[in-house]
Amino acid sequence: MTRIIRNLAVALPLCAASLVAFAAPAATVKVSDCWIRSMPGDVPSGGYFKLMNTGDKPVDLDGVSTKAFGMAMLHQTQSNGSTSKMVMLDKVTVPAHAPLAFAPGGYHLMLEQPVKPLKVGSSIPMTFEFSDGARVDATCAVRNASGMASMQGMSGMSN
Numbered sequence: 420m421t422r423i424i425r426n427l428a429v430a431l432p433l434c435a436a437s438l439v440a441f442a443a444p445a446a447t448v449k450v451s452d453c454w455i456r457s458m459p460g461d462v463p464s465g466g467y468f469k470l471m472n473t474g475d476k477p478v479d480l481d482g483v484s485t486k487a488f489g490m491a492m493l494h495q496t497q498s499n500g501s502t503s504k505m506v507m508l509d510k511v512t513v514p515a516h517a518p519l520a521f522a523p524g525g526y527h528l529m530l531e532q533p534v535k536p537l538k539v540g541s542s543i544p545m546t547f548e549f550s551d552g553a554r555v556d557a558t559c560a561v562r563n564a565s566g567m568a569s570m571q572g573m574s575g576m577s578n
């Protein structure tokens with residue numbers, strides 16, 4: 420009998436914890452202007468977007484999940500003078516009441532192993548995972564290598 424009571428005492432706090440986790444908090448970080456630079460062949464595609472933290476505390480972007488790619492990593496391009504390299508990041512902190520941009524030449528998503536070839540003009544759903552427990556869905560537009568939504572406007576390519 421004492422054993423059962425002890426087990427209950429252990430189980431109850433666990434239940435409470437899972438209830439809290441189930442009730443996902445309202446997202447304090449908004450995601451906007453998400454797009455993916457489609458690269459030819461096996462070159463990984465970059466993902467770019469804007470984050471806006473409307474909350475009073477810093478929030479980390481822990482990662483992005485998507486069914487369209489086998490791998491989605493947080494990267495940063497770092498340049499010192501003439502050379503630049505990419506480093507992989509566990510998380511990127513969005514300061515309180517501040518925007519943060521993922522843009523070419525800086526923070527980006529490195530998207531590898533596309534499940535099917537990317538189609539310029541299509542869009543890909545992604546889920547952004549934050550340290551406050553929020554999961555934010557966003558739709559990311561696939562653009563061509565020069566960052567445009569279609570081939571129109573490229574010399575010799577329109578019409």
Ligand SMILES: [Cu+2]
Binds near residue numbers: 505
């Ligand atoms: Cu990269």
